[in-house]
Each structure stands twice: as structure tokens, then as C-alpha cells.
Amino acid sequence: MASISLKNVHKAYQGNSAVVRKVDLDIDAHEFCVFLGPSGCGKSTLLRMIAGLEAITSGELRIDGKLVNDIHPSKRNVAMVFQNYALYPHMSVYENMAFALRQAKLDGAVIDRKVRQAAATLQLDRLLDRKPAALSGGQRQRVAIGRAIVREPGVFLFDEPLSNLDAALRVQTRTEIARLHREFNQASAVYVTHDQTEAMALADKIVLLHTGADMERDGSIAQVGSPLDLYHRPKNRFVAGFIGSPRMNFVRVKVVEADSDGVRLRLPGGELLAASVDGRRLRAGCEATLGVRPEHLAIAGGDAKNQIVRAQARLIERFGECTYLHAALAEQADTHIVAKLSGDVDVERGRPVALAAAPHACHVFDDDGLALPRLGDAERAAFTRLSA
Numbered sequence: 606m607a608s609i610s611l612k613n614v615h616k617a618y619q620g621n622s623a624v625v626r627k628v629d630l631d632i633d634a635h636e637f638c639v640f641l642g643p644s645g646c647g648k649s650t651l652l653r654m655i656a657g658l659e660a661i662t663s664g665e666l667r668i669d670g671k672l673v674n675d676i677h678p679s680k681r682n683v684a685m686v687f688q689n690y691a692l693y694p695h696m697s698v699y700e701n702m703a704f705a706l707r708q709a710k711l712d713g714a715v716i717d718r719k720v721r722q723a724a725a726t727l728q729l730d731r732l733l734d735r736k737p738a739a740l741s742g743g744q745r746q747r748v749a750i751g752r753a754i755v756r757e758p759g760v761f762l763f764d765e766p767l768s769n770l771d772a773a774l775r776v777q778t779r780t781e782i783a784r785l786h787r788e789f790n791q792a793s794a795v796y797v798t799h800d801q802t803e804a805m806a807l808a809d810k811i812v813l814l815h816t817g818a819d820m821e822r823d824g825s826i827a828q829v830g831s832p833l834d835l836y837h838r839p840k841n842r843f844v845a846g847f848i849g850s851p852r853m854n855f856v857r858v859k860v861v862e863a864d865s866d867g868v869r870l871r872l873p874g875g876e877l878l879a880a881s882v883d884g885r886r887l888r889a890g891c892e893a894t895l896g897v898r899p900e901h902l903a904i905a906g907g908d909a910k911n912q913i914v915r916a917q918a919r920l921i922e923r924f925g926e927c928t929y930l931h932a933a934l935a936e937q938a939d940t941h942i943v944a945k946l947s948g949d950v951d952v953e954r955g956r957p958v959a960l961a962a963a964p965h966a967c968h969v970f971d972d973d974g975l976a977l978p979r980l981g982d983a984e985r986a987a988f989t990r991l992s993a
Contacts, residue, residue, distance in 0.1 A: 607759030614664035704918035880967035
């Protein structure tokens with residue numbers, strides 16, 4: 606097992622802007638950490654720096670407390686699973702899995718035991734004589750994982766290992782990776798993906814990397830935390846908009862009241878909405894951005910009279926287990942919202958609809974895109990009672 610520590614790590618290619626910017630991060634031994642973010646945010650570059658395949662421009666990288674900036678990849682006690690599998694096409698499954706052990710000049714009996722044990726765990730024991738060309742994509746990925754397992758590294762590195770698989774195989778292989786990490790939890794794991802579903806399903810810790818219009822933030826960490834931390838308590842609008850599917854609804858609103866006990870907002874349609882956040886950074890009369898996740902909107906009932914959001918249904922998408930309602934709060938183009946409702950909900954396109962959002966489900970962002978702190982459970986309960 607091995608911990609990983611990055612202190613002020615920076616990566617820039619000559620003549621270009623930084624691709625990884627001032628990363629401070631600690632990954633504990635046994636931890637499954639996922640680097641998440643859109644294309645171009647630097648997540649694969651950061652992984653390759655841990656592996657030793659990319660040089661660090663500045664900063665310190667330590668594995669198990671040892672500074673490894675200038676240590677050769679083969680000496681870092683890491684094993685990497687690549688996106689394209691990187692199997693030797695002329696070798697059998699057995700030979701691919703045994704290759705690194707033979708290079709290390711281990712005893713033949715030890716190699717055989719390690720390979721067959723890993724093959725049994727990965728359900729590859731009947732495929733050991735096959736060449737990669739005779740395997741499916743999921744089987745090739747399992748061979749690549751098995752080749753890493755037999756080395757018994759301190760750190761497993763996964764570079765978008767599921768991106769070449771179809772949807773069904775992605776789910777199956779994702780489950781296998783989670784199971785294997787539990788079984789081989791003597792090692793920490795770092796996993797790169799742009800797919801938030803993979804990140805939420807696998808991670809103990811998510812590191813969401815920033816990219817977007819503000820190039821000064823590209824390659825920096827937007828937020829680190831557990832999957833539920835990023836989902837329930839995003840630090841800024843970028844995190845809130847990236848985590849969740851469908852993405853969070855954002856609407857510009859007027860602040861009516863704001864203090865440490867909560868915020869009251871006026872929607873574009875004129876309704877008042879309460880949010881259980883600490884509003885001391887705002888003042889009455891200013892503008893802010895309201896954020897509500899589609900799954901936190903519901904058809905309004907009699908107990909939600911003070912939290913009604915009136916909208917006009919524009920599009921209905923039915924998926925069986927759920928229905929996506931696309932609606933407009935007012936005539937302005939930027940008031941489009943999506944509600945994720947139950948599959949059998951009775952709504953019609955073109956008709957008015959009343960939606961409800963509980964105060965504790967409302968996020969508020971200031972003009973810098975920073976989230977206002979959400980009230981704790983006790984304050985939230987008191988504020989919800991006052992709003993009813």
C-alpha cells in the first residue's frame with residue numbers, strides 16, 4: 606500500500622500555458638481516488654506525472670513519503686492500466702500477464718501462481734491460451750487489469766479504462782474494478798474519467814479539475830471530496846453544473862432578503878422562493894444565481910404553497926422509470942429549467958405546471974460563481990419551519 610502526496614505541482618509545456626496548475630492533494634493508502642473533469646482539464650497529464658511518464662515542471666510528488674520527481678517509472682511501485690489496453694498482440698493472455706514478472710526475473714513457480722490466481726479472480730482462467738485478437742473488449746480490459754494486479758503494486762493507475770467499451774460492458778467492468786479494489790485493498794487507486802457516473806460509483810474521493818472560459822483556472826482543482834460532498838455541497842457553479850445528470854438548473858434571481866438564517870429570492874416569473882443558505886455575502890436588491898437539481902423539483906402539492914415555481918411545459922421526455930419535463934419560468938430565453946419527475950406523472954406539453962423545491966434543495970451562487978454556505982441540519986430545519 607502507498608499514499609500519494611502532491612504539493613504545488615505544476616505542469617506547462619514550453620511556449621504553452623499551464624495544463625496542470627498548483628495542485629495540492631493527498632491520497633491515502635487504500636483510497637480509491639478519481640480524477641474527474643471535461644476534456645482538456647489536465648486529468649490524464651496529472652495521472653501520467655504520478656506514473657512518471659510526464660516530467661513535473663515544478664512542485665513535489667511523493668509516493669509513500671518518498672520524493673519521486675526524478676525516479677524512473679519502473680522504480681515507483683505503480684502499475685498502470687491504459688485506455689487502449691496496451692497488450693502485446695503476439696503473446697497469449699498468460700504471457701501478457703506474466704511479462705513484467707519475467708522481466709523482474711521471478712521464479713517460474715511464483716509467476717505461474719500469481720498469474721493463475723489473478724486469472725481466476727478476473728474469470729480469465731479459461732482464456733489463458735488465447736491471443737488478444739480473439740478476445741472481446743471487456744476481456745482485453747480484464748487482461749490489462751490482471752497484468753497490473755500480478756505486480757502487486759502500491760498504486761494502481763487507470764487512464765479512462767472503460768472509454769472503448771459499449772454501455773453494457775462499461776457497467777459490468779466498472780463493477781469488476783470496484784470489486785477488485787475491495788479484494789486487493791492493500792493498494793491505493795487513481796482513476797481518470799470524464800464520466801461522472803463512473804466517478805460517483807467508484808470513488809472514495811473525487812478530484813474535479815477545472816476548465817472553461819477562465820483560462821487562469823484551467824488545470825486547477827475545482828473541488829475535492831466524497832461523491833456526496835460534491836453533489837450536495839458544490840463549492841462553485843462549475844462543480845454544481847458538472848456533477849449531476851441532467852445538470853443543475855441555473856436561474857438569475859433578485860435577492861429580496863439575505864442574512865445568516867437564509868435567503869429569499871424573487872424568480873423571473875415573480876414568485877418568491879426561500880433557500881436555506883447563509884446569505885451574509887448578499888444584500889437585498891442585488892442579483893444572484895439560483896441552482897436547483899432537476900431531481901429536487903416535484904409537482905407542487907398542498908404542503909408546498911410558499912415554494913411554488915410556476916412554469917410552462919415546453920417538452921416532455923418519457924423514459925419509463927422517469928419523465929423529464931422541460932419548462933420555462935418566463936418569456937426570457939434563460940429561464941429554461943428541467944424537472945426529473947416520476948415516470949407516470951400526468952403533465953402535458955403547452956400547459957402551465959406548478960413545481961415545488963424545498964428550501965434545503967436550493968443552492969445560491971454569487972456573481973463570482975461561488976456557492977453560499979448551506980445551513981446545517983439544525984438551522985435548515987428551523988428555517989424550513991419558518992418558511993412554511
